Amino acid sequence: MVSIDEVARHAGVSTATVSRALSGRGHVSEATRARVETAAQALGYVVSASASSLASGRMRNVGVLVPYLDRWFFSTVLSGVASALMRRGYDITLYNLTADHDARRSIFETFLRRQRVDGVIAISIELGHDETDRLLELDIPVIAIGGPNPRLTTLTVDDVAVARLATEHLLALGHREIAHIGASHEYDIDFHIPTHRRQGFEQALADAGIPARTSLYEAADFTVAGGFRAAKQLLGRPGERPTAIFAASDEMAIGALLAARELGYRVPEDLSVVGIDGHELGEFFRLTTVDQFPLGQGERAADAILAELEAKDGGALPVAPGSLPYDLIVRGSTARLHG
Amino acid sequence: MVSIDEVARHAGVSTATVSRALSGRGHVSEATRARVETAAQALGYVVSASASSLASGRMRNVGVLVPYLDRWFFSTVLSGVASALMRRGYDITLYNLTADHDARRSIFETFLRRQRVDGVIAISIELGHDETDRLLELDIPVIAIGGPNPRLTTLTVDDVAVARLATEHLLALGHREIAHIGASHEYDIDFHIPTHRRQGFEQALADAGIPARTSLYEAADFTVAGGFRAAKQLLGRPGERPTAIFAASDEMAIGALLAARELGYRVPEDLSVVGIDGHELGEFFRLTTVDQFPLGQGERAADAILAELEAKDGGALPVAPGSLPYDLIVRGSTARLHG
DNA sequence: CTGAAAGCGCTAACAC
DNA sequence: GTGTTAGCGCTTTCAG
Numbered sequence: 002m003v004s005i006d007e008v009a010r011h012a013g014v015s016t017a018t019v020s021r022a023l024s025g026r027g028h029v030s031e032a033t034r035a036r037v038e039t040a041a042q043a044l045g046y047v048v049s050a051s052a053s054s055l056a057s058g059r060m061r062n063v064g065v066l067v068p069y070l071d072r073w074f075f076s077t078v079l080s081g082v083a084s085a086l087m088r089r090g091y092d093i094t095l096y097n098l099t100a101d102h103d104a105r106r107s108i109f110e111t112f113l114r115r116q117r118v119d120g121v122i123a124i125s126i127e128l129g130h131d132e133t134d135r136l137l138e139l140d141i142p143v144i145a146i147g148g149p150n151p152r153l154t155t156l157t158v159d160d161v162a163v164a165r166l167a168t169e170h171l172l173a174l175g176h177r178e179i180a181h182i183g184a185s186h187e188y189d190i191d192f193h194i195p196t197h198r199r200q201g202f203e204q205a206l207a208d209a210g211i212p213a214r215t216s217l218y219e220a221a222d223f224t225v226a227g228g229f230r231a232a233k234q235l236l237g238r239p240g241e242r243p244t245a246i247f248a249a250s251d252e253m254a255i256g257a258l259l260a261a262r263e264l265g266y267r268v269p270e271d272l273s274v275v276g277i278d279g280h281e282l283g284e285f286f287r288l289t290t291v292d293q294f295p296l297g298q299g300e301r302a303a304d305a306i307l308a309e310l311e312a313k314d315g316g317a318l319p320v321a322p323g324s325l326p327y328d329l330i331v332r333g334s335t336a337r338l339h340g
Numbered sequence: 341m342v343s344i345d346e347v348a349r350h351a352g353v354s355t356a357t358v359s360r361a362l363s364g365r366g367h368v369s370e371a372t373r374a375r376v377e378t379a380a381q382a383l384g385y386v387v388s389a390s391a392s393s394l395a396s397g398r399m400r401n402v403g404v405l406v407p408y409l410d411r412w413f414f415s416t417v418l419s420g421v422a423s424a425l426m427r428r429g430y431d432i433t434l435y436n437l438t439a440d441h442d443a444r445r446s447i448f449e450t451f452l453r454r455q456r457v458d459g460v461i462a463i464s465i466e467l468g469h470d471e472t473d474r475l476l477e478l479d480i481p482v483i484a485i486g487g488p489n490p491r492l493t494t495l496t497v498d499d500v501a502v503a504r505l506a507t508e509h510l511l512a513l514g515h516r517e518i519a520h521i522g523a524s525h526e527y528d529i530d531f532h533i534p535t536h537r538r539q540g541f542e543q544a545l546a547d548a549g550i551p552a553r554t555s556l557y558e559a560a561d562f563t564v565a566g567g568f569r570a571a572k573q574l575l576g577r578p579g580e581r582p583t584a585i586f587a588a589s590d591e592m593a594i595g596a597l598l599a600a601r602e603l604g605y606r607v608p609e610d611l612s613v614v615g616i617d618g619h620e621l622g623e624f625f626r627l628t629t630v631d632q633f634p635l636g637q638g639e640r641a642a643d644a645i646l647a648e649l650e651a652k653d654g655g656a657l658p659v660a661p662g663s664l665p666y667d668l669i670v671r672g673s674t675a676r677l678h679g
Numbered sequence: 680c681t682g683a684a685a686g687c688g689c690t691a692a693c694a695c
Numbered sequence: 696g697t698g699t700t701a702g703c704g705c706t707t708t709c710a711g
Contacts, residue, residue, distance in 0.1 A: 005704065014681075015681065016705075017681070020706055020707085021680095021681085029681080045453075047450055047455075049703090050454040051391075051394040051704080052390075052703070052704035052706090054389075054705090055687045055688065055705070056687055057705075057707085070416075071415045080409040080436065087436070092456060093433060094434070097423065097426070099423065110386075111386055112431060116389055226624045281410070284565075344688065355689075357697055365690085366696090366697095372696080388688055392688080393703090394690090394704065395689040
């Protein structure tokens, strides 16, 4: 590997100048900069990450915490983070927080403390109190996506409003018997995404003067299979039957769509279904949904981290924790209440 | 951040001893090791990655190259890589090779050359000749998963055999009119996964003495929507109609299942469908498939890299490029040919 | 605008 | 077994 002093020799300058020319910090005359750049190019010089980091304290690397890699939402957000960070020359080191308690602990106690990263982005993770402590102790910028954590700078969509919007869409189409597939009431205390979505749903119904009916609630685990199962229950039970289903995620909505079909319901003629997220399969299934643009969420988180990092040694201002955009996408799974 | 000499002071030893005790390289008496460990623990000392790397040349970090983050197969393999690496204390830095030509180049020319990683794992990537050159120039272990690249140590499943197996399953059930959804013949030259799968399909048919019929081929792009479209064509055309469909991926098989249903075919009574991959949704759709255990592929790749890294400064032997396991999973989408 | 030189925090010979 | 010490390859004062 060619090192900085080879470049310095070739360009006829000191290593300090090479460093300045290549990193853009400190002034160098246009002429020398060009000479240095040419020499570096010719030699194929690339700065050594560890040497540079050790000397400067900057890692050009941000850590990303994800709970699941193989779920569409998370991998899509991650994709957004990765592309935005890469554009700016940053590496990303990936920490997959699994269910394994010890592994999870070691991420906070060891991995993150190796000073490998300048900042961390936590994608929709339920952080324990002491995990948040560990993160804060790192004393580097942290940006969380989703799930309000009052102690962290958080980018979050207004989940209550999102769910309201989906529900109001159904209401505007004339539906009154609307079922809910998502979090059960048991977890009311947690204030997390599934709960917020249920609250938005209930607020919309309440505003429309529609009383909640427990028979129209069915809990599910945010998977296609879960949504399928729940919809079968909802639609198969004798007695009162919903004319529309609100599913707290697109995966569950797709499951519901499939269940409805299997039971002989036509969607949207006999049953309307709305989901949340903006899943890639939504278009194929003609699913009406409230898109929350996960790719964009990742990019915004990356920009936010970058801004904080820049601000630190530059002079810029830190980012205000933003509220993320969302949008109702009306496709073919919802229609006016039939007669 | 507490540094090594604080620990040394607290333990009453030199920094060299602390280093030895904590890294496990070089001999230290049990007593001192314990003292050092206690001191480190008490102070919350964690070695600085950049200092350690600069001094030792070891990064404890492997780079992972992925073409897509948001496709089930890739994120699942990545998940396997991540967990295996993390268990061994390695960080993973993620490089998402996108379509953007410049971004892709910069990964090979710059990112990977910063000496941040001890090795790299390339997950099912079609590497250009010069990209392979760049990788080789790095002079660190590289393990590729899938897609034969004669210049790289590759872990790969025998895609031809996998496709054969799926096809033979159909054949054994009595099917003779079997359609193929996957790569078209146009790309015959490339020797990549889709082509291999088509070849396996054709070999199985040939072995059974069944002539290929062009009307039973329909190209698709490995997505659910693509499989759906292709199956509609195959099943909707007047004239000869297949009794079974071989889809070169589970996503396409699921699309085919949906298309068949929509056209009024019962699966498996009127039509059998087999896929390849072992997709998580396969179980829900009761899809018969040939599983290739992507999670395990990731773990094996991680183990292989680790073995090479260990071998370098230890004395072990490098890994033989293995052939990956696969297995036919018979579920409900295939049945004996009816009458 | 550029150079000299002192580290950054560790590891690895090399002694003892 | 353990301490001393010379770097690892950069960045960054501090001079000039």
